[in-house]
Amino acid sequence: MPGTNSKREEHRNDHMTIAGIGAVTGYGWGREALWHGLLSGKSAATLQPGYGAGRDEHAWVALIPDGGDPVVSSSNYGRALQEAGREAIADASARGWRPGGTVGVLHATVLGDVANWRDFYLADHGHRRSRDYLPLLPSTPISVLQQEFGFHGPSMNISVRSTEPGRCSRQGDRPAQLRPGHGVRFVHTRHRRSDG
Secondary structure (H helix, E strand, O other), X not given: OOOOOHHHHHHHHOOOOOOOOOOEXXXXXXXXXXXXXXXXXXXXXXEEEEEOOOOOEEEEEOOOOOOOOOOOOOOHHHHHHHHHHHHXXXXXXXXXXXXXXXXXXXXXXXXXXXXXXXHHHHOOOOOOOHHHHHHHOOHHHHHHHHHHHOOOOOEEEEEOOOOOOOOOOEEOOEEOOOOOOOOEEEEEEEOOOOOO
């Protein structure tokens, strides 16, 4: 169409706005706990026993404290994911975000439910009933989050691992900026623009 600026249209459709943030980290539950922890200048990791091949070594690990809604999940991981999602959606809503007809969830993390997987192998010797195995899968807590908010759209889990801080995962030619140790939940919605 004559007179249209294709570069402007391309830029408009080629970005994502962060509308809300939710966090559950080794510093605690919620954005405020994360900010206070970061501003303290101290690592959330502490020396923890039970690591190594013989489970007799210590490792520096940032553990997420127990918390969350026990009705959501018996797993601390599932509860943490749900609470971070709830906080991000509440934050976005307070800033004026409204979900469109299609809302997709992208969940990016380095490791999933490590404690539950450890129990699966060490306590349950790799055997569980189907209904007890399903919570181990990364799609289960995402599905629970989508169900709570009535989101109908795609969901995807991305597992990112890197041995170098600052290295990022790439999709096409765009850096995803996913660094080791960061669990990031992106809630993406398709909506109509009204530019006047």
